[in-house]
Amino acid sequence: MQKRVCVIGAGPSGITVIKNLRDKNINVVCYDRNTEVGGNWIYSEDESHSSVFETTHIISSKTLSQYEDYTFDDFDKTVADYPSHDELRRYFQSYAKHFDLYSFIVFETSIKHCERVADNEWHITIVQNNKERIEVFTDLVVCNGHHSVPRMPEYPGNFTGKFMHSHQYKKATPFTDKKVLVIGGGNSACDVAVETSRVSQKTSISCRRGYRIIPKFFFGLPSDVIGERSSWLPIRIRRWFFDRLLNIMLGKNKLYGLQEVKTKFGETHPTINDELLYKIRHGKVQPKVDIERLEKNTVYFKDGSKEEIDVIVACTGYVLKHSFFDKDFIDYSNGPVPLYLKMFHPEYHDVFFVGMFQPLGCIWPGSELQSKLLANYLTGDWKMPSNIKALCEREVTNPHYKQIDTPRHTITVDFHTFKKSLLKQLPKDWKVKKLKVV
Numbered sequence: 001m002q003k004r005v006c007v008i009g010a011g012p013s014g015i016t017v018i019k020n021l022r023d024k025n026i027n028v029v030c031y032d033r034n035t036e037v038g039g040n041w042i043y044s045e046d047e048s049h050s051s052v053f054e055t056t057h058i059i060s061s062k063t064l065s066q067y068e069d070y071t072f073d074d075f076d077k078t079v080a081d082y083p084s085h086d087e088l089r090r091y092f093q094s095y096a097k098h099f100d101l102y103s104f105i106v107f108e109t110s111i112k113h114c115e116r117v118a119d120n121e122w123h124i125t126i127v128q129n130n131k132e133r134i135e136v137f138t139d140l141v142v143c144n145g146h147h148s149v150p151r152m153p154e155y156p157g158n159f160t161g162k163f164m165h166s167h168q169y170k171k172a173t174p175f176t177d178k179k180v181l182v183i184g185g186g187n188s189a190c191d192v193a194v195e196t197s198r199v200s201q202k203t204s205i206s207c208r209r210g211y212r213i214i215p216k217f218f219f220g221l222p223s224d225v226i227g228e229r230s231s232w233l234p235i236r237i238r239r240w241f242f243d244r245l246l247n248i249m250l251g252k253n254k255l256y257g258l259q260e261v262k263t264k265f266g267e268t269h270p271t272i273n274d275e276l277l278y279k280i281r282h283g284k285v286q287p288k289v290d291i292e293r294l295e296k297n298t299v300y301f302k303d304g305s306k307e308e309i310d311v312i313v314a315c316t317g318y319v320l321k322h323s324f325f326d327k328d329f330i331d332y333s334n335g336p337v338p339l340y341l342k343m344f345h346p347e348y349h350d351v352f353f354v355g356m357f358q359p360l361g362c363i364w365p366g367s368e369l370q371s372k373l374l375a376n377y378l379t380g381d382w383k384m385p386s387n388i389k390a391l392c393e394r395e396v397t398n399p400h401y402k403q404i405d406t407p408r409h410t411i412t413v414d415f416h417t418f419k420k421s422l423l424k425q426l427p428k429d430w431k432v433k434k435l436k437v438v
Contacts (some may be wrong), residue, residue, distance in 0.1 A: 002338060003027055005026055005138050005139045005140070006124050006139070007021075008324070010034070011143060012039060013145070016095075016354075017030075017102045017141050017143055017164070022101070023375060034107060035108060041085050043085050045171070052141070053169070054334045058362070062082070062226055063081075064415070067368050069368065070098055079091070092337070103335075120138040123135075140351045141353075149319040150319075151319050155294050156294070159309075165313070171195075175199055178200050180313065181206060185205070185207035186271055186317070190213070193205040193279070194285065202286070205276075207258065207259060210263050214270075215250070222341050235414060238265070243264075290302050321374050342370070372373035372398070
């Protein structure tokens, strides 16, 4: 059967899927709602577009955040250790130009519905210029990311100020002279707290538990580079090592007025931030515990304290949702995600998910390896295991880290362990010969 593959999304995962499928001469069409490649790394103040913040830098270093087929050195040797969103946008667009991917991407097109009519027959309803039409494909690759549907918290009472999600946050300027409360302890929450504190009258950050705040550098090296050098150790020993290192370098959370961490390393997503602790100790960000209730513009906290607040920014993550699927077909918005290698479905062997995992590290190197494996599968150079259903179940019951039970922690992988698992499925000569960059 002649393959015709639909790829949803021309972000960092989508473009490496196109590149690796084209390496095998597979017919591919990619649809993207934007006008350029890059996904949410295309900064935009349009609230309908899920983009990075004005000041965003990646939280993994460039060494461990690049495609093997086209590295940052191939693109620009002067890129910072932690590239800005603009450097990343240009990197992805350079990748697409270098491998001549634009001719396979249809921009300004959204996906309304994906229906699996039969084995290797997908009817994809697309919308262009407010007009719908159906395109038919043999296979579907989902690369639309998992940061598009905000997860909003709920509290007793009624807040009369502005209550927004970080999805709507773009830059700090609108918060000038405001009393700001940030909810959350993850990377987005810490970034918003730090950035608003530069202009706000007051910024507070409310966390429901203790979070590990990891600096971007240890001993002059990016922290994930230090992590890579210890990746040969079993995960439980790495946990112990990094907890000891953090205690030596930073001290206990209580020194900063933050709640102590009660989970093991890896049981929650670590927060990579160099400035939050600095801002707290300089009085620019005030730590608060979880919220008890809201009353007009007053926020009451579970420790009995209260604050007058103008704006609440909820940095509480996103729902893992694919609105183009019928809910009774595929729905990962609640509960486990049983996919082999986070990409192969146990029953439907013509739909694939690339980049739908949350590593303790960067997504794109794993997406690149997933794409190469997918290309080998579609050409028959790699055979799907006969016990695929059992392997999918094992993904759920034997995760790399036993994480806390929250919707945010259903797709976590260890960066190095996950890469090794994918590499085991690829031939030893999986690396393509580098093309000269022009």
